[in-house]
Amino acid sequence: MASAISAVTTLRAGLPDRYLTPDDIAELFGVPLETVYQWRKKRTGPPGFRVGKHVRYDPAEVRAWVAQQSSTDIAA
Template sequence: MSTASRTHADPRATLRAGLPDRYLTPDDIAEMFEVPKETVYQWRKKRIGPPGFRVGKYVRYDPAAVRDWVAERSAIADAA
């Protein structure tokens, strides 16, 4: 697989197949969870979404942390 095709891959598919070889952007998170990007920013502001971090003026998400957050949310939903 070429680098160009990995860069433009569907982030939902790469997360299911394993960890992508890059940090995720707010656009990736919005696409993955099929929510508006503004929702992703609100999750971050309220500290209820996947943990992100700043790189200069940009927000990035570690795919492993996103996967852990999804697992945590799934466990809470299953317990309810």
């Protein structure tokens, strides 16, 4: 699958300036799509929101989640 993310103009620290899909999140982190769904179910992954029946992720929130994970790992 060609990277949909690399084809989009990026404005937020390497993340696209659009809402991300679960497929985008799986590709960004190199994890299976099912892992992204499990993160959402367990509320352990980046925060998402629903647009109708679709889940989307704000790139700024994803970046903040990554920063939080990094700081948690350093503190541990």
